[in-house]
Amino acid sequence: MAFKFSRTSNERKATVHADLQRVLDEALRRSPIDFGITEGHRTTERQQELFAIGRELRDGKWVEVSRRVTNCDGVEKKSKHQSGEAVDLYAFVNGKASFDQAHLALVAGVVLSTAKDMGVDIRWGGTFGSKDLKGWDYPHFELRG
Ligand SMILES: [Zn+2]
Incomplete structure (x- = not known):
């Protein structure tokens, strides 16, 4: 079954870059885990x-x-949020929002693979490189470049 974004998530999605919107729609359609959007443009x-x-x-x-x-x-x-090139996501598990690393890693898997299939270059906050902050921003996804 396919999940659907809530009205609030859709409103937040509408504040970001069109490429990011396309990827999020397709990723949710393919996703094995439900997810939503906590923040888009800032x-x-x-x-x-x-x-x-x-x-x-x-x-x-x-x-x-x-x-x-x-x-x-x-x-x-x-921040890429200021140019509408980033979103923060949460997993939706057992009726509530989850920021659990394992849940967000599942979300990241489907978002990144969908982005790749669609030719959109997306970077996940769970793999940010800086040493002291490595893996600190699991909810965060942004367009590269
Ligand atoms: Zn973010």
Whole structure:
């Protein structure tokens, strides 16, 4: 059986790049696991709010105080969410949203293979390269380039 995006997920999907939308629609059709969209396009203001999580401004400099959620400050370093080239997904398991690594890896498998079949180059946050953040952003998918 094929899953369908909720109205909310569809609204979020509509905020991102057309290639990403096509891949998400096809991936959900093929997917063995249901999934939804928590966030698509992001304003600079929202990116700055997220950057501030886990950080404090001390003497004009950002200092890390706890777990960060993004490396992108929204101005000097922009997130692909700001250009509508990224989405955050969740798995939907047993009637609720799951951010479990194993569930999101299943979602990533179908999204990445579908993207490849469609000739769209997508990168998954679960495989981001930087050493200290490796595998930190499992919900995140973005267009490469
Ligand atoms: Zn993201």
